[in-house]
Each structure stands twice: as structure tokens, then as C-alpha cells.
Amino acid sequence: MTNELEDVMASHDVPADPSRRRLLAGLLTAYTASLIPWALAQPAPHADRGAFTALSAILVGRQALDATQTARLYDALVADDAHFPADVQTLLTLINQRQIDPQQLQNVLDTEHSPLAKLPRKIVGAWYLGVVGSDEAARCIVYETALNAVVVADVLKPPTYAYGTYASWANKPI
Amino acid sequence: MKRMTGRPVPLLALICVFAGLYAGTAAATDSANTELLQRGQYLATAGDCVACHTAPGGKPFAGGLPVPTPIGTIIATNITPSKTAGIGNYTEQQFSDALRRGIRADGKRLYPAMPYTAYAQISDDDVQALYAWFMHGVSPVDTAPTPTRLPFPFNIRLSMAAWNLLFLDSKPFTPDPGKSAEWNRGAYLVRGLEHCSTCHTPRNLLMAEQSSHALAGGEVGTWHAPNITSDANSGIGGWSASDLVAYMKLGHAAGRAQAAGPMAEAVDNSLQHLTATDLQAIATYLKTVPAQHDPADTRAVDTWGAASNELDSLRGVALPSDPNKMSGAQLYDAYCASCHQDSGQGSFDGGLPSLFHNTATGRTHTNNLVMVILDGIDWPADGSGVHMPGFAQTLSDQQVATLGSYLLKHYGNPAAVISADQVKSLRAGGAPSHLVLLARLALIVVLLVLVAIIAMFMRRRRREAIQAEHD
Numbered sequence: 001m002t003n004e005l006e007d008v009m010a011s012h013d014v015p016a017d018p019s020r021r022r023l024l025a026g027l028l029t030a031y032t033a034s035l036i037p038w039a040l041a042q043p044a045p046h047a048d049r050g051a052f053t054a055l056s057a058i059l060v061g062r063q064a065l066d067a068t069q070t071a072r073l074y075d076a077l078v079a080d081d082a083h084f085p086a087d088v089q090t091l092l093t094l095i096n097q098r099q100i101d102p103q104q105l106q107n108v109l110d111t112e113h114s115p116l117a118k119l120p121r122k123i124v125g126a127w128y129l130g131v132v133g134s135d136e137a138a139r140c141i142v143y144e145t146a147l148n149a150v151v152v153a154d155v156l157k158p159p160t161y162a163y164g165t166y167a168s169w170a171n172k173p174i
Numbered sequence: 175m176k177r178m179t180g181r182p183v184p185l186l187a188l189i190c191v192f193a194g195l196y197a198g199t200a201a202a203t204d205s206a207n208t209e210l211l212q213r214g215q216y217l218a219t220a221g222d223c224v225a226c227h228t229a230p231g232g233k234p235f236a237g238g239l240p241v242p243t244p245i246g247t248i249i250a251t252n253i254t255p256s257k258t259a260g261i262g263n264y265t266e267q268q269f270s271d272a273l274r275r276g277i278r279a280d281g282k283r284l285y286p287a288m289p290y291t292a293y294a295q296i297s298d299d300d301v302q303a304l305y306a307w308f309m310h311g312v313s314p315v316d317t318a319p320t321p322t323r324l325p326f327p328f329n330i331r332l333s334m335a336a337w338n339l340l341f342l343d344s345k346p347f348t349p350d351p352g353k354s355a356e357w358n359r360g361a362y363l364v365r366g367l368e369h370c371s372t373c374h375t376p377r378n379l380l381m382a383e384q385s386s387h388a389l390a391g392g393e394v395g396t397w398h399a400p401n402i403t404s405d406a407n408s409g410i411g412g413w414s415a416s417d418l419v420a421y422m423k424l425g426h427a428a429g430r431a432q433a434a435g436p437m438a439e440a441v442d443n444s445l446q447h448l449t450a451t452d453l454q455a456i457a458t459y460l461k462t463v464p465a466q467h468d469p470a471d472t473r474a475v476d477t478w479g480a481a482s483n484e485l486d487s488l489r490g491v492a493l494p495s496d497p498n499k500m501s502g503a504q505l506y507d508a509y510c511a512s513c514h515q516d517s518g519q520g521s522f523d524g525g526l527p528s529l530f531h532n533t534a535t536g537r538t539h540t541n542n543l544v545m546v547i548l549d550g551i552d553w554p555a556d557g558s559g560v561h562m563p564g565f566a567q568t569l570s571d572q573q574v575a576t577l578g579s580y581l582l583k584h585y586g587n588p589a590a591v592i593s594a595d596q597v598k599s600l601r602a603g604g605a606p607s608h609l610v611l612l613a614r615l616a617l618i619v620v621l622l623v624l625v626a627i628i629a630m631f632m633r634r635r636r637r638e639a640i641q642a643e644h645d
Binding site for chain 2 (some may be wrong): 031037068069072076111130133139140141142143144145160161164165166167168
């Protein structure tokens, strides 16, 4: 946990001018801040990226996110969809204002036929599978540190990584 | 009838008694023989005779393995007890002379590719046991391998007599009374049967071991036999005795090193079969071998590097169309990461080693790193087979160089370098030796000097004769 927080602190896009330094807290309301209290002190030099960090954290339910990975996923998502930053801002504002329970968010958007309904799936997919884009345009942006690997890393290794000695993968399972 | 019946009884009893006695002595002799043969077999295993005297896939000890040396290829001979093709006609004395003095039964000299300079240390008792086993425990094979043919002047075997005068200490091992029995046993094995110095001691221009640099590291074909002296940085000074025993028994010591190349062969054929007591003795002795320090080793060779990766540089990025332009991280990801894991940390159970804190990446001498990438690690003898696959058929010279440099930068000694030319040369079997040319040049020089001396001598004689006429 401490390490992960340090990773977040060591964000690669800390502003050159400290007077322009903003905190993620500025993008959150009391309600969303209560969902991700760790994020309050995080630098948010760029409002769009900051909103993505906050929304990602709310959606994937993690108390810390690696800054480099956040930036790489964000860049890939923006490269695919120029509206992505604005959509993120809109959805974050929606959650801020309506105090939507993250567990109910997808339901709410689906029921209301919101144009933002695709957004949570896209963001959670990027974080959990590490894949951005689809079909021909799909890119694996992260693999070993995609959350589907991280949440089980105490027991499992990502597919193709060996557990034991050379050729132990040919042993019959117990 | 009474007499008739009376006599056979004691006779029968006598026969029974003698038969019993005979059977008793025979059993005692048998068990003594069995014990001698078993000891001989153990000693032959310790000496790793099989490594050179068996061709891949060939019959044990039937010879035929070409051993590349700087003076040409030497073909190992048949040392089965075949009377036509092997050493079946050798007396124990002849066997001992071949083993400890480098002299064949026909009086010709052996080349010191046969480590008789080390075997010279073997005790008479052990020679006897070895002789018994080679004569009675090994199956004769009646096929003789092609004889060794070295280029001139090395084809003159008698030259080895002069070499032996210079470099052969033919006295068997004498224990040092000031040291423990364990140390002496270790010294006896290391200097004698295990012939560690054959590979691990550097050689001079005449291919003799430099005793002043004992076990400081030597060259074995394309491999480098590392420093195994007690130096803390260059050698095994930082290893515990149990690290050393584990290495010899299992072929690896966690967080330090693993055996590859000729050393994997030595563990596979020989060291892993030694008793725990003997391995412990070897470790005890090695820990006392005088330190030989290489100034290039600014810290212990098994303490470099840390877990790290460049995953961010390669995920989501297409591979270059030219495979030779792949980055070190891309090559590592494609060929190494599956086993050594994304950050070089090795597998959960330690069965696949970490690449940091590993002598494979911690030395400035990088040939072994290239060789293990090219050849992998194979243990054919004990049946465990491939421990690491080789990539000689998969990776180009440039790819091995790029990958090797990535490994050194992340996990090893960052001052070490690997070049594509180095990989190319090692793949081809190493840089050619100039010893044959050197020897021939030396002979020409000697010849010219002789001619000059004779000419001077003759001129002086003539001048003296003319002077005498004038007088």
C-alpha cells in the first residue's frame, strides 16, 4: 500500500511550475472524496487526467493507482476517442452531483439510456484487461499489471508465466 | 560294511568342512572384491572419466569424443577393458603410469588434455581400485576411435616428455598434518580426481597450469571457468560451505549461481554423485584456497542488480519489422520472461533462478552469459534433460548482443559489455588459436639461431686454421 501510494505520488506529469499545482481534491465533492480518500492529496496538474484518475479509482474500487499506468491507459483511450476527456468530466460531475453509488452506476446509466453508459465498461475493461480499443485496433497497453493479474498475484501468475522449473508446465495437474 | 560306512562319514565331513571353508573364503574374497569395485566405480565417477571418454550417444568409456584444444582436436581413446581396442592388456603398473604420469602402455606420451597432472595426486590404493573397476566393472567395447592427429610440431608425442619435466609433479598427494582430516580429504579430491584446476586454473603459453594463480579462473573452449578461490568479490569467498555443497549437489546455489556448460556436465556426471561427506570436504578446502582478486570485480559477482523491467516501453507498441532492431526489453519479454519472470525475479519456488544476484550476469567476463543464451543448459547423463533451452537457432548475433546488454544493465554488472562480434565468434566455436603457428615460428627461430651458431663456429675454425698456416 505504501509503495503504491509512493508510485502515485511520483507522478510523471508533476507541473514544472508549483504555483499551478492543483490537487485532485479540487475535482471531487465530499461524496466522491469519501469513496477515494487517498486521492485527496494527489497532484492533478491536468484537469482531464485528474478526472480520469478519480473516475478510474471510483470505478475499479482501488485505494491507489499507479501513476504511469494511469497515464498510459488515459493516453491510449484518448487516442481512440477525442471525446473521451469530456465524457470522463461529465460522468465524474454526474457522480459528484447525484452521489451515485459506484455499485449502482452501470444500472443507473443503462436504465436512463445515458450516452455515457459505455464509458464505465470501457474504463474498467482498460484497467482490468489492459486492452484498449477493439478488433484490429485493440492494443494490449498493460498485461502483467492489469488489475485482473494484480488482484490474484498472491497466488496466480499471468498466463504464459511459469510457476516452477523448466518444463514443469508439462506435469499432470494434481 | 561298518568300515565302509565308517570311512565315508569323516571324508564327507571333511569335504563339507573344506567346502564350507572354501565357500567362506570365497564369500570373503567376493565381498572384498565387490567393495573394491564399488570404490573404483565411485572414484571413476569422482574423476569424471566418462565426460571425455564417452562420445555423445556412444557406449560408456569407448572414447571417440573430439576434444577441441588450442593445439588441435584430441580424440578421447577407448578405455574399456577391450584387449584389441581398449586397455584390456594394461597391467596395473601401466594403468598407473598412464593415469599419473601420462605414459601409455607402448611408452608413448599422452597429451595433457588427459588431466594426468591432476591425477598424479591419486593414492596407490585408489589407483588399485580404479584399475580393478576398469578391468572388471566396465564392459569391453572392441571398436577403436580414430586416432588423434595433431598438426606439426605437436604430433611429436615425445615433446611431452620435456613438457612433463617442466610441469608434471608426479608425487601423489601428501596430507598436511597441520590441517583437519576433512580439509585433507577435500584437498585430495580437488587437486586430484576432481581435477578442478584443469579448467579453473589459467594456463601459460605452453598450456601448463599457472600454479601461482591456482583456481583463479581459466578458459575451457568458449566457456570461462570462473575464479573459485576464497576471494570475496571474484571467487567464492562470500559463499557458505552449504552454498557450495548445494551447488555441487543440485547444480545451483540460490541467489548465487547455477552450473552451465562444462560445469553442468561436471555436476551431472560426477559431483552430484559424491557423498555428502566428500562434498563437505571439498567445500571446506575450497574456502581456504588463497584468494586471487580480479580488480574488475569491484563487488561480489553475485550481488549485482535488482528486480526491474521496461514493460511500459513495450506493451501496446508494435514490434519492429526488422527482428534485429528489437529492443532488449522486447527480446527479454519474448524469450526469457516466461521463465525468469517479468522483472528477472525467477519463479515462486526458486526452481527458475533470478537473473539478479546471479554470477551469470555479475561478471565483466561475459562469454558464459552469451554461451548459456546460445546453448542453454542440458543434463543428459542423469536424465533430467533440459534445464534451460538454448536460443542459438532462434536468436541472431545482434539479438543475443542486445538481449545480453539488457540483462547486464538491469540485472548484472553494468560495466560489462556484449558485442554482436563476440556472439558471432562464440557461436563459431571461439577465436582461433595461434599456438600452432607460434610453435612453428619458434621452431624456425631456434633453427636459425642454430644455423647462425654453427656458421660462426665454422668461420672461427677456418680463421684459426688460416692463422695456424701463417704461423
